[in-house]
Amino acid sequence: MRRVVVTGMGCVSPVGNSADETWEAIKAGKSGIGLITRYDATPFKVKYAAEVKDFDASKYMDPKAARKMAMFSKLAVAAAKMALDDSNLTDNKEVLNDTSIFLGVGIGGFEVTESSLKSYFESNFTRIPPMTIPELIPNEAAANISMTFGIHGATHTIATACASGTDAIGDALDSIRCGRNDVVLAGGAESTQNGFSNLGFAVLQALSSKWADDPTKSSRPFDKQRDGFVMGEGSTILVLEEYEHAKARGAKIYAEVAGYGASSDGYHLTAPNPDGLIGAKAMTAAMKDAGVKPEDVTYYNAHGTSTHLNDSGETKMLHIAFGDAAKKLHISSTKSMTGHCLGNAGSLEAFVCVKSIQEGFIPPTINLDEPDVEGGCDLDYTPNKGIDMDVNVAMSGNFGFGGHNGILVFKKI
Known part of the structure; x- marks a missing residue:
């Protein structure tokens, strides 16, 4: 390929x-x-x-x-x-x-x-x-x-x-x-x-x-x-x-676009399916396409919109798709800084994944003062301060009104 x-x-x-x-x-x-x-x-x-x-x-x-x-x-x-x-x-x-x-x-x-x-x-x-x-x-x-x-x-x-x-x-x-x-x-x-x-x-x-x-x-x-x-x-x-x-042609190379997965909830005009299964299906498909396992993924840039339904639902998707590896996954939502850029959200967050790989840095989720654990948000979202570390594989996920689910996987060259 x-x-x-x-x-x-x-x-x-x-x-x-x-x-x-x-x-x-x-x-x-x-x-x-x-x-x-x-x-x-x-x-x-x-x-x-x-x-x-x-x-x-x-x-x-x-x-x-x-x-x-x-x-x-x-x-x-x-x-x-x-x-x-x-x-x-x-x-x-x-x-x-x-x-x-x-x-x-x-x-x-x-x-x-x-x-x-x-x-x-x-x-x-x-x-x-x-x-x-x-x-x-x-x-x-x-x-x-x-x-x-x-x-x-x-x-x-x-x-x-x-x-x-x-x-x-x-x-x-x-x-x-x-x-x-x-x-x-x-x-x-x-x-x-x-x-x-x-x-x-x-x-x-x-x-x-x-x-x-x-x-x-x-x-x-x-x-x-x-x-x-x-x-x-x-x-x-x-x-x-x-x-x-x-x-x-001697081009500089930032990272490899290694995998893509997509699915459709078929559930509601604006709300994600609360069971998380169809969104998780896109995550699993993207990892399979990229030839990586859940434990290979270092960083996940979350859709993380700051809405109750998305944040808890996305966390559930990660638990389903990553299993035990979800607890070791470094996650952040850069929408905490950029807001939700709608049609540009996925491309902006793909850029963040590429830079994370290139520079070895996990960006923070700012304003994360008290994780909503009771509401299902129980993973590591990199609160308020970024982390310097090697990132070999990064993933980003975005979920749109109508149940559109898209996932990208990037690898270090």
Whole structure:
């Protein structure tokens, strides 16, 4: 089987506008959550979010082109440029001509939806901005990457809610393994920082709301005081490449993408199956695909949303899939710092796994002051401080509304 490796990475996140900035902040346990600045949050119960800060699209693309993009597309183009630069492929037209794109997007241009509907209703159904549809539809982020960098392989958008970024990388892995591609840009992008999204998730009682006095404490996966997730945003792009192809061109190699597993709960529109069996099935499938046993996995980057159902349910999945090895597994949820970046969550957390392997570091779960043991959260979640140690195998898991379960396994080369 053809091996697949990571040869480039780009990232824009709530804790940094580059891969290096993001990783250093995560290592330090720095929160990217604060009071909402992108819009007036006065009418809303939820007053805080994990926003990308000081982002300047003109650093990464033509400002004229950026004016025709929703925020999620701008973030994706920026992350793609950083990843291509990092892999030394930006000007390699021969390779890019056959490169494909697999991008996970859960929602798309929500702020465009909101503003355009406002125009639609206020004009008595006679006016709408002309670029409404090309800006808001989820595929346009990948399309803008293709147009900006002259990438002419297949361009796919994967929408599996919070598992979108994970599934995009998994599909890219399969595409390279089967020989359709030698190089793929894979990752996720999302930006839903607007009132429409705020209210939409709040009425589902999914968002944290009680920490307005100190928003940095609001995302607290596995902690007894958790009260919901915090809205994040951003984009993370990995350059995935067939191993021999990467070696032949002298590319630097960060880690191997070794396995992928997926399953579908078939249970509920928003809640995970509480028995954990189907999520555990995806974990087991990913480990089998990677040729590793539970005891081989050093680090698991949890979906860890800071909601009651997810955190206890995910812990149950780990017990089922890992058995006795679950007690020795190092786990953390970096959403405690970045918030929940929806379609970008899986790609951002895949990046964290790659850096964990590269640098030998287990990131912390911040705000974990009292684990909810009575609620089923009884494993080692690396509370509040990271650990220096060798990481040979890392795994990340993401679970989306509708029961989408995606798992990735990475190995040290």
